[in-house]
Amino acid sequence: MTKRMAKRAAAISPFHVMDILAQAKQLQSQGQDIIHMEVGEPDFDTPEPIVEAGVKALKAGKTHYTPALGLPELREAIANWYQDYYQLDISPERIVVTPGASGALLLVMGALLEQGEKVMLADPGYPCNRHFARFVEGDINAVPVTAASNYQLTADHIEQHWDDKTSLALLASPSNPTGTVLSKEELELLSNAVKQKQGTLVVDEIYHGLTYDGFKATSALAIDAQTFVINSFSKFFGMTGWRLGWLVVPEGYTEVMDKLAQNLYLAAPTMSQYAALAAFKQNALDVLEQRRQVFQQRRDALLPALKQLGFTLPVTPQGAFYLYADCSKLLNDKVPDSMALSRYLLKEAGVAITPGLDFGNFQAEHHCRFAYTTSEERLLEAAERVGQTIKRFS
Amino acid sequence: MTKRMAKRAAAISPFHVMDILAQAKQLQSQGQDIIHMEVGEPDFDTPEPIVEAGVKALKAGKTHYTPALGLPELREAIANWYQDYYQLDISPERIVVTPGASGALLLVMGALLEQGEKVMLADPGYPCNRHFARFVEGDINAVPVTAASNYQLTADHIEQHWDDKTSLALLASPSNPTGTVLSKEELELLSNAVKQKQGTLVVDEIYHGLTYDGFKATSALAIDAQTFVINSFSKFFGMTGWRLGWLVVPEGYTEVMDKLAQNLYLAAPTMSQYAALAAFKQNALDVLEQRRQVFQQRRDALLPALKQLGFTLPVTPQGAFYLYADCSKLLNDKVPDSMALSRYLLKEAGVAITPGLDFGNFQAEHHCRFAYTTSEERLLEAAERVGQTIKRFS
Numbered sequence: 001m002t003k004r005m006a007k008r009a010a011a012i013s014p015f016h017v018m019d020i021l022a023q024a025k026q027l028q029s030q031g032q033d034i035i036h037m038e039v040g041e042p043d044f045d046t047p048e049p050i051v052e053a054g055v056k057a058l059k060a061g062k063t064h065y066t067p068a069l070g071l072p073e074l075r076e077a078i079a080n081w082y083q084d085y086y087q088l089d090i091s092p093e094r095i096v097v098t099p100g101a102s103g104a105l106l107l108v109m110g111a112l113l114e115q116g117e118k119v120m121l122a123d124p125g126y127p128c129n130r131h132f133a134r135f136v137e138g139d140i141n142a143v144p145v146t147a148a149s150n151y152q153l154t155a156d157h158i159e160q161h162w163d164d165k166t167s168l169a170l171l172a173s174p175s176n177p178t179g180t181v182l183s184k185e186e187l188e189l190l191s192n193a194v195k196q197k198q199g200t201l202v203v204d205e206i207y208h209g210l211t212y213d214g215f216k217a218t219s220a221l222a223i224d225a226q227t228f229v230i231n232s233f234s235k236f237f238g239m240t241g242w243r244l245g246w247l248v249v250p251e252g253y254t255e256v257m258d259k260l261a262q263n264l265y266l267a268a269p270t271m272s273q274y275a276a277l278a279a280f281k282q283n284a285l286d287v288l289e290q291r292r293q294v295f296q297q298r299r300d301a302l303l304p305a306l307k308q309l310g311f312t313l314p315v316t317p318q319g320a321f322y323l324y325a326d327c328s329k330l331l332n333d334k335v336p337d338s339m340a341l342s343r344y345l346l347k348e349a350g351v352a353i354t355p356g357l358d359f360g361n362f363q364a365e366h367h368c369r370f371a372y373t374t375s376e377e378r379l380l381e382a383a384e385r386v387g388q389t390i391k392r393f394s
Numbered sequence: 395m396t397k398r399m400a401k402r403a404a405a406i407s408p409f410h411v412m413d414i415l416a417q418a419k420q421l422q423s424q425g426q427d428i429i430h431m432e433v434g435e436p437d438f439d440t441p442e443p444i445v446e447a448g449v450k451a452l453k454a455g456k457t458h459y460t461p462a463l464g465l466p467e468l469r470e471a472i473a474n475w476y477q478d479y480y481q482l483d484i485s486p487e488r489i490v491v492t493p494g495a496s497g498a499l500l501l502v503m504g505a506l507l508e509q510g511e512k513v514m515l516a517d518p519g520y521p522c523n524r525h526f527a528r529f530v531e532g533d534i535n536a537v538p539v540t541a542a543s544n545y546q547l548t549a550d551h552i553e554q555h556w557d558d559k560t561s562l563a564l565l566a567s568p569s570n571p572t573g574t575v576l577s578k579e580e581l582e583l584l585s586n587a588v589k590q591k592q593g594t595l596v597v598d599e600i601y602h603g604l605t606y607d608g609f610k611a612t613s614a615l616a617i618d619a620q621t622f623v624i625n626s627f628s629k630f631f632g633m634t635g636w637r638l639g640w641l642v643v644p645e646g647y648t649e650v651m652d653k654l655a656q657n658l659y660l661a662a663p664t665m666s667q668y669a670a671l672a673a674f675k676q677n678a679l680d681v682l683e684q685r686r687q688v689f690q691q692r693r694d695a696l697l698p699a700l701k702q703l704g705f706t707l708p709v710t711p712q713g714a715f716y717l718y719a720d721c722s723k724l725l726n727d728k729v730p731d732s733m734a735l736s737r738y739l740l741k742e743a744g745v746a747i748t749p750g751l752d753f754g755n756f757q758a759e760h761h762c763r764f765a766y767t768t769s770e771e772r773l774l775e776a777a778e779r780v781g782q783t784i785k786r787f788s
Contacts, residue, residue: 004561004594005650008530009505012653046457054665055449063440063635099493099637102659111403115509115531131657136402137509137531167398200398241457241664243493243637256399259406263525265496269663270635271448 008134015127017354020342024352035382036374038352040176041240042321043373047287050239050278057274064270068261069254070097070246071273078246081280085209086219096247096257099268101206101232104247105132106264108202108228111256112168113138119202120161120169122153123360124324124367126176126204141166144362147314151178151324152186158193169194172204173217174319177359177369179299181211181319184218191224202228206245207320209236209288212296215318226250233272235320236288237279242272295321298372298379305383306370309390321372324356328366334393337365344393349385402528409521411748414736418746429776430768432746434570435634436715437767441681444633444672451668458664462655463648464491464640465667472640475674479603480613490641490651493662495600495626498641499526500658502596502622505650506562507532513596514555514563516547517754518718518761520570520598535560538756541708545572545718546580552587563588566598567611568713571753571763573693575605575713578612585618596622600639601714603630603682606690609712620644627666629714630682631673636666689715692766692773699777700764703784715766718750722760728787731759738787743779 017038024034045051069075075092082090098104105128113119115137121129123142130140143157153171171190173182182190187203194201203220208231211217220227232245245268249257261267278284303323307313311325327341335344339355346352356367372379411432418428439445463469466486473486492498499522507513509531515523517536524534537555539545547565565584567576576584581597588595597614602625605611614621626639639662643651655661672678697717701707705719721735729738733749740746750761766773 003646004506006504006506006508006530008509009650009654012650012657014649014653015656018656041459045455051452051455051457054452058445058448058452061439061445063445063633065435065634099663100660106658110400110529112398112400114400115402128657135504135530135658136400239457240459241661243659243661243663252397255408256403256406259408260403262409262412263406263522264500264529265637266494267635267637269493269637269666271665272663 008137011134012131016339016357020346020352020354023343023346027346027350032350034346034350034352035378035385036352037370037372037379037382038354039371039373041373042235042238042291044238044291046238046242047284049281049284049287050237050275053278054271054275057271062270062274066267066270066273068267069258070095070268074273074277077277077280082219082221086222088219088221090221090248093254094248094251096249096254096261097268097273098245098247098261099265100234100243101204101230101245102128103265103268104230104245105129107247107257107260108230109133109136109138110260110264111253112200114167116165117167118165120153120158120166122151122175123362124151124177124356124364125360126172127358129170142360150180150315151175152180152182153190154186155189155193158190158197162197162199166197166199168200168202170202170204174207174211174317176207176320177322177354178324179317179320179322180315181215181217184222187218187220188223191220191227200228202230204230206230206232207235210292210295210321211319212299213318217319221248233276233279237276238288238291239272239276239279242269242275244268244272244276295372298376299323301376302370302372302379302383305380309383309387323370323372324367325370326367330390331366332393338368339365342368345386345389348392349382349389351382351386402531405528406525410733410751414740414746414748417737417740421740421744427744428740429745429772429779431764431766431773431776432748433765433767435767436629436632436685438632438685440632440636441678443675443678443681444631444669447672448665448669451665456664456668460661460664460667462661463652464489464662468667468671471671471674476613476615480616482613482615484615484642487648488642488645490643490648490655491662491667492639492641492655493659494628494637495598495624495639496522497659497662498624498639499523501641501651501654502624503527503530503532504654504658505647506594508561510559511561512559514547514552514560516545516569517756518545518571518750518758519754520566521752523564536754544574544709545569546574546576547584548580549583549587552584552591556591556593560591560593562594562596564596564598568601568605568711570601570714571716571748572718573711573714573716574709575609575611578616581612581614582617585614585621594622596624598624600624600626601629604686604689604715605713606693607712611713615642627670627673631670632682632685633666633670633673636663636669638662638666638670689766692770693717695770696764696766696773696777699774703777703781717764717766718761719764720761724784725760726787732762733759736762739780739783742786743776743783745776745780
């Protein structure tokens with residue numbers, strides 16, 4: 001009997017970082033100290049006031065399904081957040097609460113991407129995006145981006161790379177893995193370019209809130225109400241394990257998202273939705289602001305340390321918690337690419353990072369991602385250890 | 395600008411019960427008392443020991459991602475459950491923890507159903523199944539089933555209805571909406587029939603545990619280790635809002651499910667997974683056994699009451715918490731089908747039920763589903779009110 005496997009599933013290659021993780025685990029079990037810079041989630045636990053609200057909900061018996069679109073009071077609270085944080089007037093009717101940003105991506109691709117159509121996105125970018133497209137028998141139109149455009153798509157890219165099969169453009173600001181943020185002007189140009197192509201714009205804003213140097217990311221909703229915006233309670237609000245995100249849709253799209261949600265996942269976790277109501281309160285926001293400052297300090301410590309080690313980082317990213325580094329200068333015959341470097345640094349320095357291949361194909365073999373989701377002290381220790389290791393092999 | 399909408403999304407018709415629900419809400423807001431028999435979730439809150447475990451996990455900072463396949467200790471606990479409850483030896487390696495049974499269905503369809511291929515399933519059946527197939531650009535092969543086969547597929551159905559495009563068969567035992575359960579012998583015949591067609595068998599066992607008359611459902615895993623089995627913490631374990639289920643895969647399929655999970659949803663909610671560890675403990679199981687007995691009492695009260703009202707129920711279902719009733723004898727020019735009857739009973743009797751159309755097309759216009767997810771007292775009051783209403787219109 002041949003093993004049944006749909007082509008779409010066979011087409012997904014495992015994340016390379018999983019190799020790194022498995023090896024890290026093995027080394028740890030042998031007593032080696034590993035500094036984790038490969039993890040895409042905040043090291044902080046969920047802020048206390050949010051946890052307390054979750055506990056309270058559980059104790060009050062909030063263990064049943066919610067409506068598929070989410071608790072009405074949470075949709076309202078998210079709408080208020082757009083008012084408070086962005087000074088944007090978004091109707092709660094346009095807000096769909098989802099099980100993580102993953103749930104939002106599933107809805108968007110399911111509702112918008114026709115079989116055989118393509119999503120334009122930046123290479124490097126969030127690795128799951130291409131698989132969401134493939135899952136619904138669509139495809140991607142991956143555009144190589146460099147430091148010259150801040151690792152973001154530009155209106156020129158849209159102009160040059162759009163083709164008959166492309167119907168959606170997916171931006172991420174701040175971006176994973178590069179941490180770069182689109183300015184309001186860039187967003188406007190991109191939005192117009194996509195509109196000229198009769199395309200639909202989707203913007204991943206899951207790292208909003210985590211921006212530095214006094215910079216605040218513009219929501220794409222400020223530019224065009226026809227844009228689909230994906231957001232999450234995971235990153236800025238520190239609620240990864242709760243699996244909660246949201247989607248803002250243009251008017252007229254709530255019903256189809258409701259139908260899809262009812263069928264695909266019924267509803268987001270109930271206790272998470274009640275907990276999230278506390279995320280917008282001042283006592284939680286105070287904790288989150290402190291953490292944001294800590295992230296900025298870490299970035300400011302790690303970036304020069306990496307440069308000193310010989311990594312090339314042409315831009316200073318203003319968001320998320322990632323540094324995307326060119327490691328060309330550190331490669332040699334023994335360590336010929338970023339995957340080999342990742343393996344080498346894990347084994348020799350006890351430092352886990354993510355090889356560029358997980359984020360796309362373009363120049364992936366000489367880039368890697370450092371997540372600053374561990375303390376500044378550990379980050380600097382990692383840099384120190386990497387430095388010692390590099391000395392030995394160069 | 396034309397509104398962008400993928401064909402797969404446009405093809406999903408909203409659940410008819412949503413109409414009923416919206417109207418019920420409106421009537422309730424006007425002060426009318428509505429008895430809810432349309433709800434597919436237990437009315438009981440999650441058992442206290444499970445809630446306590448969830449609270450404990452939250453307070454201990456279990457708010458981060460788990461592995462995509464689930465907490466190793468939960469996969470182990472589920473494997474132990476197969477040993478304890480079914481006397482089956484299932485390796486934890488074959489267990490994939492999912493965000494609800496919905497997550498398991500997404501994985502199964504994504505991994506197994508090729509674009510353009512069909513899933514054979516019973517009509518009537520769980521309404522979301524057909525949409526999962528459609529979501530990955532597959533389709534269904536819906537086989538009309540009647541009381542003659544206990545509303546289940548049979549080996550004969552497989553023989554007669556299988557075609558070149560059909561690759562999967564999806565059974566549900568106990569079934570939603572009919573509550574009927576497959577015997578071990580029937581499962582064996584079905585399993586063999588599917589194998590002869592070179593097909594793959596998927597069995598939805600999410601109502602396992604909720605069986606009556608001393609009857610215990612056989613897991614398809616007892617028959618063939620090549621079967622994919624979907625289960626859930628929602629129904630028997632009373633954890634709907636926690637969004638947690640699982641999937642048992644044949645050996646060799648764990649890796650592809652891991653890849654899909656990493657991409658599609660990252661992981662099931664963390665606190666739910668920790669809470670579920672308590673679901674298999676004796677103090678929780680004692681509560682669940684009491685509830686099971688209550689469900690049986692409700693079924694035993696509601697079934698004769700519905701018959702007395704003129705509904706036809708040719709079989710006594712041995713599982714889940716649904717009665718699937720033929721309402722032909724109650725229809726007339728004014729109330730010509732089950733949708734009209736559902737609307738009429740809601741308006742005139744304040745009783746909400748689900749019209750057959752939500753479960754398929756076959757004889758749907760003269761069937762409806764009663765969920766006994768409310769107290770026996772309320773169920774009997776509903777029957778009384780329906781009786782008064784029927785008298786008025788017949």
